[in-house]
Amino acid sequence: MKEQTVPYKIHLAENEIPRRWYNLRADMKEKPEPILNPATKKPITREELLPLFCEECVDQELNETDPFIDIPAEILDFYKMYRPSPLVRAYCLEEALETPAKIYYKFEGGNTSGSHKLNSAAAQAWYAKKQGITRLTTETGAGQWGTALSMACGYFGIDLDVYMVKVSSEQKPYRKAVMETFGARVIPSPSDTTAAGRKILSDNPGTGGSLGCAISEAVEAAMSAGNCRYVLGSVLNHVVLHQSVIGLESKTAMEKYGEYPDIVIGCAGGGSNLGGLMAPFMRDRLRGERNPYFIAVEPASCPSLTRGRYAYDHGDTAGITPLMKMYTLGSRFIPSPNHAGGLRYHGMSSILSKLYHDGLIDEARTAGQTSVFEAATLFAKYEGTLPAPESAHAIKAAVDEAVKCRETGEAKTILFGLTGTGYFDMAAYMSYKSGQMTDYIPTDEDLEAGFAGLL
Amino acid sequence: MKEQTVPYKIHLAENEIPRRWYNLRADMKEKPEPILNPATKKPITREELLPLFCEECVDQELNETDPFIDIPAEILDFYKMYRPSPLVRAYCLEEALETPAKIYYKFEGGNTSGSHKLNSAAAQAWYAKKQGITRLTTETGAGQWGTALSMACGYFGIDLDVYMVKVSSEQKPYRKAVMETFGARVIPSPSDTTAAGRKILSDNPGTGGSLGCAISEAVEAAMSAGNCRYVLGSVLNHVVLHQSVIGLESKTAMEKYGEYPDIVIGCAGGGSNLGGLMAPFMRDRLRGERNPYFIAVEPASCPSLTRGRYAYDHGDTAGITPLMKMYTLGSRFIPSPNHAGGLRYHGMSSILSKLYHDGLIDEARTAGQTSVFEAATLFAKYEGTLPAPESAHAIKAAVDEAVKCRETGEAKTILFGLTGTGYFDMAAYMSYKSGQMTDYIPTDEDLEAGFAGLL
Numbered sequence: 013m014k015e016q017t018v019p020y021k022i023h024l025a026e027n028e029i030p031r032r033w034y035n036l037r038a039d040m041k042e043k044p045e046p047i048l049n050p051a052t053k054k055p056i057t058r059e060e061l062l063p064l065f066c067e068e069c070v071d072q073e074l075n076e077t078d079p080f081i082d083i084p085a086e087i088l089d090f091y092k093m094y095r096p097s098p099l100v101r102a103y104c105l106e107e108a109l110e111t112p113a114k115i116y117y118k119f120e121g122g123n124t125s126g127s128h129k130l131n132s133a134a135a136q137a138w139y140a141k142k143q144g145i146t147r148l149t150t151e152t153g154a155g156q157w158g159t160a161l162s163m164a165c166g167y168f169g170i171d172l173d174v175y176m177v178k179v180s181s182e183q184k185p186y187r188k189a190v191m192e193t194f195g196a197r198v199i200p201s202p203s204d205t206t207a208a209g210r211k212i213l214s215d216n217p218g219t220g221g222s223l224g225c226a227i228s229e230a231v232e233a234a235m236s237a238g239n240c241r242y243v244l245g246s247v248l249n250h251v252v253l254h255q256s257v258i259g260l261e262s263k264t265a266m267e268k269y270g271e272y273p274d275i276v277i278g279c280a281g282g283g284s285n286l287g288g289l290m291a292p293f294m295r296d297r298l299r300g301e302r303n304p305y306f307i308a309v310e311p312a313s314c315p316s317l318t319r320g321r322y323a324y325d326h327g328d329t330a331g332i333t334p335l336m337k338m339y340t341l342g343s344r345f346i347p348s349p350n351h352a353g354g355l356r357y358h359g360m361s362s363i364l365s366k367l368y369h370d371g372l373i374d375e376a377r378t379a380g381q382t383s384v385f386e387a388a389t390l391f392a393k394y395e396g397t398l399p400a401p402e403s404a405h406a407i408k409a410a411v412d413e414a415v416k417c418r419e420t421g422e423a424k425t426i427l428f429g430l431t432g433t434g435y436f437d438m439a440a441y442m443s444y445k446s447g448q449m450t451d452y453i454p455t456d457e458d459l460e461a462g463f464a465g466l467l
Numbered sequence: 468m469k470e471q472t473v474p475y476k477i478h479l480a481e482n483e484i485p486r487r488w489y490n491l492r493a494d495m496k497e498k499p500e501p502i503l504n505p506a507t508k509k510p511i512t513r514e515e516l517l518p519l520f521c522e523e524c525v526d527q528e529l530n531e532t533d534p535f536i537d538i539p540a541e542i543l544d545f546y547k548m549y550r551p552s553p554l555v556r557a558y559c560l561e562e563a564l565e566t567p568a569k570i571y572y573k574f575e576g577g578n579t580s581g582s583h584k585l586n587s588a589a590a591q592a593w594y595a596k597k598q599g600i601t602r603l604t605t606e607t608g609a610g611q612w613g614t615a616l617s618m619a620c621g622y623f624g625i626d627l628d629v630y631m632v633k634v635s636s637e638q639k640p641y642r643k644a645v646m647e648t649f650g651a652r653v654i655p656s657p658s659d660t661t662a663a664g665r666k667i668l669s670d671n672p673g674t675g676g677s678l679g680c681a682i683s684e685a686v687e688a689a690m691s692a693g694n695c696r697y698v699l700g701s702v703l704n705h706v707v708l709h710q711s712v713i714g715l716e717s718k719t720a721m722e723k724y725g726e727y728p729d730i731v732i733g734c735a736g737g738g739s740n741l742g743g744l745m746a747p748f749m750r751d752r753l754r755g756e757r758n759p760y761f762i763a764v765e766p767a768s769c770p771s772l773t774r775g776r777y778a779y780d781h782g783d784t785a786g787i788t789p790l791m792k793m794y795t796l797g798s799r800f801i802p803s804p805n806h807a808g809g810l811r812y813h814g815m816s817s818i819l820s821k822l823y824h825d826g827l828i829d830e831a832r833t834a835g836q837t838s839v840f841e842a843a844t845l846f847a848k849y850e851g852t853l854p855a856p857e858s859a860h861a862i863k864a865a866v867d868e869a870v871k872c873r874e875t876g877e878a879k880t881i882l883f884g885l886t887g888t889g890y891f892d893m894a895a896y897m898s899y900k901s902g903q904m905t906d907y908i909p910t911d912e913d914l915e916a917g918f919a920g921l922l
Contacts, residue, residue: 166848439641
């Protein structure tokens, strides 16, 4: 084992939890394109967003000027239940890989939701409560976001309806059970409780649903009920903002030991995890102070950054949600059933899309799921944590970079986001272990079909 | 919320992980009764134990004199992967209960095995490796111990056969998948791979197995193979020794803030968790320095301390294992299918049994599983961690004590062990949530049938 220069796990003190989120857009010279009203195709206004989202979230969504935004005391109190999260030095993995690289990972899976999603769930639930909202709706695919929001709503005493992609709710009854334990109502989507759901059911009888479809239902349910709002767990600007706690804590922890990443790696589904992890490091780059290398990793089955188009698109299937300019496979693209449900989304945060388009995120790469589970199994063995399939995309890239260092002899410092745990993904691990797992790679024709639905 | 006097989570530094385990027996004036050889009924010798257990474990098992035993560097390195574990001040639960009590819990579930079991698994796997043992056998019921040992064996490169109670392996395929991910071989018990298994299968066709039966098989498999040993995850003296890290860290963390528990609460199955948690506090009592009140909580369905006999008994069904004097329901007692599989064991650590017999553990109480899941659900909502059903027995007692404080106005300091998480117990949560859960309480006749098998 290498000489130990930092602890295996760096725990910040409670008073080192960030007091402010960092708003990446404030430091971007080229801002992301504005959100458009789907009806008028003009930039959407605060007033137009207020019926859909909580007021504070709308203001954060549109805020391009304030670099730092205070975290309210009530949210900080909630964060204290599970933050600061540990930054871990992967000594054992480094030894197994015989690499001179120094590998760090920020572990966000140490709470019951099993992922980083709780960072935004806590914020959005509190803002709803503050505004007097008594009910929220959302969608969930793999179930991490739904679980996180269930926890936050249970804690703050808000009713919650979760539209869960039907095929996921059937494959993962235990995820549903966790949400119900925290008091949420879980509705398999498409359902007959919304017009959007009924239309999808009538057009596609027997469909297992999709995230885009569940979003349509959750949005419609929120808009048609009194004192109710919709919340989303990724993609949106204010979600990326909330997730900046991941990066801010990581940077503080590394600075304590004189460390700074040469490479920052995150898996990218909707983009909130990578956006949050890289935020303060990207700030350094935007200000010309440091120049780390940023890598986004996405599943080969849903390659929005690597094979998508940079275009205006809806976030949902039914076309109810505002239009955002982003890398997208088209809101009608139905990704194949990859096991990393949290990365199975056709679009990408407009912030990350802009940064990638402008070359500020250096690289996006894909990984096939069998190679991802190989990396996950290796990581579990040497680091003792069973990762979520989503997180394992970042592990795969970190391992590859560390192996490159072994070959070149460079002792690079690698930081990646370990977003969550895989306790509810054992069916996927069983599939990998039994050799039954296959890689899904969409053909060019599959992609063209998705692009055909673009505006 | 009460004024915050300590952090929500107290994280010790890595160099505060205990360097030595504490051996409770060294300070007991009245020692536990000796272990007997089942053939001769005479105190068992070191030599007689060596074919069964690793050498270092045998020495620890028989050591009644050394109060502190050094933790080898290799085990400390393993501990650094997931220790120190946090000591949590349950501010949110206190507020929900409106209690003046101060509630602390030591959370041992933050590793992939999901429980405290890893503390002894790491030690036993390392001692095996050190001795040149290449294969280990064990049994598992709920799966926490099997998972912990799979992790430790995967890390140290030792082959592992886990005899998993058949009904558990069928109910919990995902637990099995986790163990296999870490490289273990999982054999549903009873199996046709051992004489003990074949006999049980022939006597009870269609049986779902039991922990006692799985122990018989694992012991036989270890004894009949070369360079192989058997390891057990609870009950034994050396396991209680390894678990003392729980209590030692808890005491150090509390001392930092001038705190000391008035009440120490642990769930008790085989006894290693409660034994480990209370160890340094019991030391204070044995030395006449402090006088905390100790409570053991067991399931109403398997009440070894509260309704068992203090007698010599086997640890397994087939009667292969050494005899220990302990509170027991009889090794032939088959507990009803309570959801807290980790507490479904007929006997109890001989150390804890002796302490309870001598009045040094003040109280043992039972809890029915519906009340336990009620406490678990409350805890999840306010503390954000979904507890294992086993751990929830301690939660139930802690909540009851805190409610008593509300009634008397006393601000007692309560410490309990939150041994693990319930991510693999969602079927049980679903049963509770749906109102299908029933309490199993053995009748006096059930118990007499178990006692009839005692020596």
